[in-house]
Amino acid sequence: MSELAVRMAQAGGPEVMVLASVVLADPGPGEVRIRHVACGLNYIDIYHRSGAYPLPTPTGLGMEGSGVVEAVGPEVTHLAVGDRVAYASQPAGAYATARVMPARCVVRLPEFLSFEQGAAMMLKGLTVQYLLRKTLPQDGLQSGDFILFHAAAGGVGLIACQWAKALGLQLIATAGSDDKCALALRHGAAFAINYQRENFADRVREITGGAGVKVVYDSVGATTWEGSLASLRPFGLMVSFGSASGAVPPIALSALAGKALYLTRPSIFVHLSSQAATQAMADDLFEVVRSGAVSIEVENRYALKEVQQAHREMESRRTTGSGVLLV
Structure with missing residues (x-):
């Protein structure tokens, strides 16, 4: 055939x-x-x-x-x-x-x-399912918690914005233009940051009153890595599930020690x-x-x-x- x-x-x-x-x-x-x-x-x-x-x-x-x-x-x-x-x-x-x-x-x-x-x-959708339902910080996610989601105007991101809202989470979206930020907000993001105009880590600290987020879901990779770590609260979880901007360079584990951060690199196909x-x-x-x-x-x-x-x-x-x- x-x-x-x-x-x-x-x-x-x-x-x-x-x-x-x-x-x-x-x-x-x-x-x-x-x-x-x-x-x-x-x-x-x-x-x-x-x-x-x-x-x-x-x-x-x-x-x-x-x-x-x-x-x-x-x-x-x-x-x-x-x-x-x-x-x-x-x-x-x-x-x-x-x-x-x-x-x-x-x-x-x-x-x-x-x-x-x-x-x-x-x-x-199954990627969002394993992220929001299975790839969770130390004490889980509860209604009202802040999470950071990069590339939020893409196919995965727009599903995540909606699903996070349904779970009662305050999703902070990042995207590369004002139009994309507006799209994320229309799909349920609580906040949106245009990373071309703002330092997203500074804005995350402002939104969370200096506390940081429980978890960062990052499919962008190299260009967002440092800011993602800076956006986490103590005992926060860094989830690196893609590398659209390039691979994250090798890191020293000591980079996680200051806030006792957790790091994972999951794959949908294991799930x-x-x-x-x-x-x-x-x-x-x-x-x-x-x-x-x-x-x-x-x-x-x-x-x-x-x-x-x-x-x-x-x-x-x-x-x-x-x-x-x-x-």
């Missing part, structure tokens, strides 16, 4: 991605074949394409998608042919008209969600290591969307053949919210 898929022979700029014909085998044990309707666009795809997160080449790209199950391999019991599904999963390869993949990270897509929403929400864990996280995400507390808005749509343009616009940070490739 021949399908179209985005492939790259080596790491590099957007130009290394080409649309190629690939042959799909039947699904093996623990696998399913999915006919895609939409594929999610995420910053991790840029890390993979650029080589920041190296993949063996040649390779496909993309970690998120939605569609319909068209074949089920042995040992798969939770899915059937014809199911509407969505996923966030390794290995890379979602940028395709169809794919064969492990079934453990594939879940049924509720009828109240469109395929576009499914493709736009799984990796981003999605089993079908039961994936389903439980997805159920939590689907419920917060079904309740209306979180809205999944698809802001950017591209045809599969426009993948290079999609990456250029993502990488330039001209986009806000979530984007999809339509198959």
Whole structure:
């Protein structure tokens, strides 16, 4: 069976991605074949394409998608042919008209969600789920607590703004323009800081009356690292879950000692290591969307053949919210 898929022979700029014909085998044990309707666009795809997160080449790209199950391999019991599904999963390869993949990270897509929403929400929404629900400071998070969330106008950030508000948290958003700050505020952020105009660490101390925040969720990396540490209160938690501005340089553990800070570098795919864990996280995400507390808005749509343009616009940070490739 021949399908179209985005492939790259080596790491590099957007130009290394080409649309190629690939042959799909039947699904093996623990696998399913999915006919895609939409594929999610995420910053991790840029890390993979650029080589920041190296993949063996040649390779496909993309970690998120939605569609319909068209074949089920042995040992798969939770899915059937014809199911509407969505996923966030390794290995890379979602940028395709169809794919064969492990079934453990594939879940049924509720009828109240469109395929576009499914493709736009799984990796981003499950990331927010493990951050706000599982990656917590020493004494947890309670209603009224301050948290700092960088890149708050992106797909992950806008979900986080809404979910944090539903949990009663005071999310302090950072973004790179006044328009992006306004977008974060409209989605539930309690405060927003344009880090192009203000020192965000100084502003955080002002907002919190000098106390600092319990936790920083940072997907930006190198350029926000020092300010993030400075924004934490004693015994605070630094969560580094991405490096859009470049990798955080090696640090001395003594840098954490002054305020007895905690540091973690989590990964969504550790959380999605089993079908039961994936389903439980997805159920939590689907419920917060079904309740209306979180809205999944698809802001950017591209045809599969426009993948290079999609990456250029993502990488330039001209986009806000979530984007999809339509198959």
